[in-house]
Amino acid sequence: MEVSDHGTGLQTAPKHQRHRFRFDLEKVTPYLAIAPFYLLFLVFGLFPILFSGYLALSKWDGIGQIQFTGWTNLQRLAQDTDFWLSLKNTVLIWALGTFPMLFLALVLAFMLSLKMFKHKETLKALLFLPNITSVVAITILFGLIFSNLDGLANGVLHLFGLRSINWLTSPNWVRVVIASVNVWQYTGYNMIIYLTGIARISKDYSEAAQMDGANNRQIFWKITVPQLKPIILFTVMMSTIGGLQVFSEAQVLVPSGATPQGGAMTIVYYLYNTAFTNHQFGYGSTIAWGLVALIVLFSAVNWYVTTKRIQGVN
Amino acid sequence: MTRIMHGSIRLLVGLAVLLSLFPFYWMLVMASKKNSEIYRTPPSLWVGDQLWHNIQAVIAQTSFFHALFNTLFIAVTSTLLVLFFDSLAGFAFAKLHFRGQAFLFAFLLGTMMIPGQLNIIPSFYLMDKLGWVGSYKALIIPGMANAFGIFWIKQYCTDSIPDSLLEAAKLDGCSTFRIYWSVALPIMRPALAFLALFSFMGSWNDYMWPLIILNDEAKYTLMLALTQLKGIYSVNYPLVITGTLLATLPLLVLFIFFSKQLISGITDGAVKE
Incomplete structure (x- = not known):
């Protein structure tokens, strides 16, 4: 052989x-x-x-020659109020969604980790379910629920004798609607990540705390949250990177006539419009680099703040 | 723990489940109504009797099936290619050894850090030069071997495939490719299941890149067809929502069967990184 x-x-x-x-x-x-x-x-x-x-340092209309223009685009970016307004929209949408979402996910994960629930796997699956749907489908649905005239949201307001809200045309409310799409889709996802983290925390901690007469609220703040620090940091990072790149929600909700003043124009939406609607591919690339710089900066700040804050609780 | 505490925790979790399911229910409610019934105040919360009628209308008035077929074609093709290339590379990184292995793997992980938005415009330029604008090649080929999947398969192979088994196959005279194909691949099945779900759903739900690449309505994916439907029938809510419901249904069915694999895959992927 x-x-x-x-x-x-x-x-x-x-x-x-x-x-x-x-x-x-x-x-x-x-x-x-x-x-x-x-x-x-x-x-x-x-x-x-x-x-x-x-x-990013050139001018190109998508068809003709590419002309190198040097720093012109960067100067334009710095002075471009539309870019900064889009940035403001993006950050507001991110903040409106991310903080309530992660807190809710953390609380839900903590509750589900208590021994009282029998069908834990089913509950997990049901809470995770929104994550599998497409952004486009769910944004269309939310757009109808929050329709200015006769959506469910305004119907409910009428029921309580309140005036209807122009959800999709008021800059503040349209940001809330976009953020709520994100919250709905990603709370369960983050909860599942937290649950894995909680399962890894030694039972000794919470059992010892219970013996000492600690209640659930104390266990949550003094043990669960500090122990989950690295995972919380991970989810904050992921949500930031995702949040700064929001596009589909905004574009599907306000497909035409979106302006930076209108609240729904995010950076990526602005990038898309600049390149693929206005055919300024060079300046579009400058926006893309601006976005990447912001993602790096945001991640660094997030990392710093999250580490500090959670240490403070401990 | 007090009874009140128990009760309020149950209430909160129950409320969260309700909120996470309600939009699906509302989709069904709107998809089962006549257009005139939608505009009622207060809104009716019950399912109507027009669902079948609306489904027929969507099929008759839009190219729903066409878009469904396009999407299935893209999603299935890319998923199969991803499974093959990722499992092959993941297996190689886990079980073969070769010069530069550590560096190449670190490089692969590093590519995951690159933000995707940087690529959109120059990729469009590239597709234009290749003549792939308007073609499914642009949607399938660039992503057919991806860093996440290779990383994922590598972890799984390292943990779950015993070296002794591969050595035995080698002693029997199997080539490396044969060992991958006949010995390793069957063992990887659970990891492949997650990867398949993940890339199928990604492909199914993808919106921005198809929006940029596809310019011919006949080639539209479901997601593009949906937004088009929304644009055309902006006042016919039931029709738009019926389309949305039909486009969501296949993923729901998939989830009913594979929720366990998907959930455990996502947690493993997140926590390992």
Whole structure:
């Protein structure tokens, strides 16, 4: 029997004689196996990033020649009130949604981790369910619920004798509607992440605290929250990165005639309009780089604040 | 714990479940009404009797099935390609050893940090140059091997595939590819299930990139068809919502069968990182 080792084979395989003809093929097998990712990244990942750096300093209408214009676009970005208004909208939508959502998710995870619930898995699945729906579908639905005239939301207000609200045309309310889409879709998702974290906290802590007569509220604030610090940080980061890139909700809710003053124009929506509606692909790329700079900055600030605040509770 | 405490916790969790289910119910309510019934104050909270009628109207008046077929084609094709390329690369990183392995893997993880929005405009430029604007190639090919999936499969292989099994196959004279295909792949099934769900749903729900790439209505995906429906029939709520309901239904069915895999996959992915 001939035993052939192919040099690169399995990690613990002993080295024996090498078979001459299959040797080369087997040696390159691992590289062939991972090559598709790197090739695709080179073409569809790395090239676009480098190219967007060049585009960000250029003028291009999508059809004609690309003209290098240097710092002009950056100057324009700094003075572009529409960009800063879009940033304001994005940050407000993010803040309106993220903080209530993560707090709610944390409380729900804590409650579900108590021993009192029998059908925990079913409850988890039901609370997670909104996350599988498409943003487009759910935004269309929310758009009808919060319709200015005859949606469910205004119907409920009428029931209580209140005046109807122009949900979709008032800058403040349209931000609330977009944030509520996010809250509805991602509370269960974050809750499930927190639940895994809670399951990892040693039972000794909460049992000892209970012995000492601590109530649930004390256990939540003094044990659960501090122990979950790294996971809370993770969810804040993820929500920030996601929140700064909100597009579909805003675009589906206010598909045409959206203005930065109107409240629904987010940075990515502004980027999309600049490039694909107004055909300013160069300046669109400048906006993209501005967005990335903000994501990095926000993540750093978040990291700092979250670490500080949770330490303060401890 | 006091009884009041118990009761209020149950109440809160119950309320949260209700809020998370209500929009689905409301979709059904609106999809089962006549247009004239929608504009009633106070709004009626019960399911009507027009659902079948509305479904027929959506099918007759829009290219719903066409868009459904397009979406299925894109989602299934990309999912199969992702499964193949990601599992192959993940297996290689977990069970083969080769020069530069550690660096290449760190590089792969690093690519996950790159914000996607940077790519949109230059990718569109690239697609334009390749002649892929308006083509499904632009939706399928760039994402057919992705860092997250490779990372995911690698973790699973490292934890769950014993080296002894692979050595035995090797002694039997199997080539590396054969070992991957016949020995490792069947063991990876649970990890593949999650990856399949994840990429199928991602593809199904994708909106911005198809919106940029597809310019021919005949090629529209469900999500594009839905927003188009919303634009055209802006005053016919039942029709719009029936379309939305039909587009959501397949994912709900998928979730009923695979919620466990999906939920445990998402938590593993989040907590491991």
